[in-house]
Amino acid sequence: MARIEVRKTYKLYIGGAFPRSESGHSYEVQDSKGKFVANAALASRKDVRDAVVAARKAFAGWSGRTAYNRAQILYRIAEVMEDRRPQFVQAVQQSEGGTAAAAGRQVDEAIDRLVWYAGWADKLAQVVGNANPVAGPFFNHSAPEPTGVVGVLAPQSSSLLGLVSVVAPVIVTGNTAVVVSSYGRPLPAVTFAEVLASSDVPGGVVNLLTGDAATLGPWLAAHMDVNAIDVCGVAGDIDLAVTLEVAAADNLKRVRRAPGAEPDWTVAPALSTMTDFVETKTVWHPIGV
Amino acid sequence: MATSAPTSPSSNIFDYAPAPESRAIVDIKPSYGLFIDGEFVDGHGSPFKSINPASEETLAEIAEADEADVDLAVRAARRAFRAWSRMPGRERSKYLYRIARIIQERSRELAVLESIDNGKPIREARDVDVPIMAAHFFYYAGWADKLEYAGLGANPQPLGVAAQVIPWNFPLLMLAWKIAPALACGNTVVLKPAETTPLTALLFAEICQQADLPPGVVNIVTGAGGTGQALVSHPDVDKVAFTGSTDVGKAIARAIAGSDKKATLELGGKAANIVFDDAPIDQAIEGIVGGIFFNQGHVCCAGSRLLVQESVAEEVMEKLKRRMGTLRVGDPLDKNTDIGAINSAEQLGRIRALAEIGEEEGAERWSPPCELPSAGFWFPPTVFTGVSQAHRIAREEVFGPVLSVLTFRTPSEALEKANNTPYGLSAGVWTEKGSRILHMANELRAGVVWANTFNKFDPASPFGGYKESGYGREGGRQGLAAYLEHDTKAGA
């Protein structure tokens, strides 16, 4: 008799732990051909709430680390992903279909993207910050600082490269994130969470919820302790995008709007992926004896 | 002593006689139209009056732009955009330099009119508002032909038509903060000044004519909230820049949701001004006074919450009260006036209401003895002691000359209290210890941190808030980003 495989029910990743959904619900995840792959936890609004608390708690520590240290940790994520490359290739191919070679290119690109962002940690302030020559005896200096807790609705199609492309720029500058993965293709995100848990990323810096962006997005967008939101995951659903942006206005979240359709993630990222989630702080001090 | 002092001319041994600035330099017309496509035209809404808040005298009747007028202005701006955005930067730059120079040449006129229409002391209009306004035009004039060096990509492009809505507290300065970077980047603008302070914007329109600025590049529509709403929600607007209340800021953010409009919002604040026991006390007192009483406290970044270390609280309060006793409240056009008129009856009502709540909630209220003029809108410099974070005067923006004083014991407590607000525009720190300044500056969640100084502004220095104080920055290189399409949205 053929061996009966051990079927997995994947869990959420909140505050560095892997809890089940508070609601107890899960949903079936199918591969690109519609075949059952696994059960994933179906995150609820209460999981959003817990994830925001975890992200807020992690913010002071993560933003307080040296940029060099954050760079090392992002690079470490890339290292661990490289280690688990076959697993990612399988997850991407299962989720997105296509050839193993195509899935491999996605994984390689995702790893390289992390390495690219890792290097930005201790350079962004030098590129977008500056000394300001004011007309008076004052030292005046502007530098970027993380915005705070950022909600991220990850892209629905690009299950790994898209995910990494929206998460890395948020955390590299010191923000913490509450991420809602692709609903239909959550498996690479789940594997990514496992990588995060084993690559020195402090718990709470990235919180990954598998579930429906249309259900969870409004809670995240309306949450008064979330400082910014990237609504990329609702690309194409203009009504929902408007609803989220309107809700986000309640505490003036910085909103990175959804593109009309999911973009080509292989294109080199723009600086705004990071600068959309930083605040410029300007400090003045008199110069005297 | 062999000598004796001459007899003093009044009961106060050294009373300054009034030193009024002459009003003769300004020529206020009985009525004003809208400035659209380079011409003054009639508005189609219901005209309203602009009054002098120091006397309640009517200054002029102002046209109200209705939706159709706003549409005309946006169309004019759109038409002008094509040529203006394609004009070589060095040519655009010369227009801005020209405007800057005219502002300097007409600075007294601008300052006097600003003081009359707004109620602010002529000393401030003359020494702060107008010079910094000119400086903004000079600063951004120089950027117009250097945009490719701004670090925003090789070929940054203007956004199009900018809808700009500005408040009544710094009418000219806010106009400059909005118009100068927009024009430098190749955008055209439709600007709406506040309904209580439209006159200097209309004088600026004359300056645009004087500079031969191409018609439609700057359009000015007057009116109240309805006009502003029509402007920011106009479908052919590409960019919205607003300075004002957090509530209106949120409404704008909702109104433009789902559109391609970019937004910069400079909103309210409740800044902590933190004084440590090793502060340069006499300068800290000046910083506290300037922080809250500058411009009658009508300042979004005002240091309205004084956090003073308990060990020096008594000394600081004594010195602060003595200093407040020397503040001169009265005729804004008197060059010796430190605190002018509250901008409107409505604002005065708001300040009074919050001050009364402060008393009801048990805080102790103090003002130096000062005689307020009978006509006009006035509020004495006021300090509340015994305030806690739970008091409404410690949480809500009063936007008036009202200071709340809280105490703290340790740096961490100071930070906790300073950051315990939905706002995040500015903060002040007073200590002689360098490393503590840098620590506080790091930890304060505010867009501008003034250390051992307060309320300093410069065109080269980015300004803007965290959290509910808004988003985007005005001033400096960062201020350009708000008016340029600087990198591709596609690709991650």
Added chain:
Amino acid sequence: MSAIVSPGLAAYADVTASEASLRRFLHGLPGVDQVGAEARAAGLGTRSIKTTAKAYALDLAITMVDLTTLEGQDTPGKVRALANKALRPDPADPTCPSVAAVCVYGDMVGDVKAIVGDRVNVAAVATAFPSGRAALDIKLADTRDAVEAGADEIDMVIDRGAFLAGHYLRVFEEIVAVKEACRRSDGTHAHLKVILETGELQTYDNVRRASWLGMMAGGDFIKTSTGKVQPAATLPVTLVMLEAVRDFREATGVQIGVKPAGGIRTAKDAIKHLVMVNEVTGPDWLTPDWFRFGASTLLNDLLMQRTKLATGRYSGPDYFTLD
């Protein structure tokens, strides 16, 4: 070290008991932020004074002038001329008040006294003015000579070298000793002004510390400068010293005078100083007992402005005496 032990101001006996405690105290005074202090001084300088207040201010300023000549080339003839001017600054106008004092080197005191008698004070610089670089006994002898010659006021210089080397107690004890040397045989004291020479102290922190040192040691006035070092009196230096006397009175109840000297040449400058006195210390200091200008050319500008105010037309230097 000096053998003279005098307590200075009793209230600070503990502070001045040792070099260590004195240093701790002076370094514990709040710092002065240069930019903030200068901005405050400039702000006060923009106060606009008109008509009656201006007439009052000009006359007040005249009564506060210590009319000064401190040159190697001073002769009896020169100082007698100056003494006459001090009595009647504007011979054409009998309503014009006299100045506060004539300030000269110690050996000229008799010549001045012979002219002014008790109508105008005579101030003498002493203690190896202007450098202060001499042995203590010489400085004390210098002081006693001037007092014996009839000086009403002694303008001493502190030992800036000792101050900058951190020997605060030495500076303190020297002032105490000079104060003692100001004692007359009848038990009264010549008024002691302590010159800080702020241009050599460089920082406002030092100005504040030296001000307190001078006040604690028993100086009746603190004075900015000798006039021989640039910069001399500036508005921010006077501001810091006014804050010191204000705080000192608050702490001890003892009022100390302030004398900016050197560099104040115009009526406009003088009025800016008076505005500052009015707003920083309050009107208690607005008398010649508590505020002085050490100056020479200032007087003629005050007289010209006074005449302009009275006649409505601008005057010229030919109409005022050059002594």
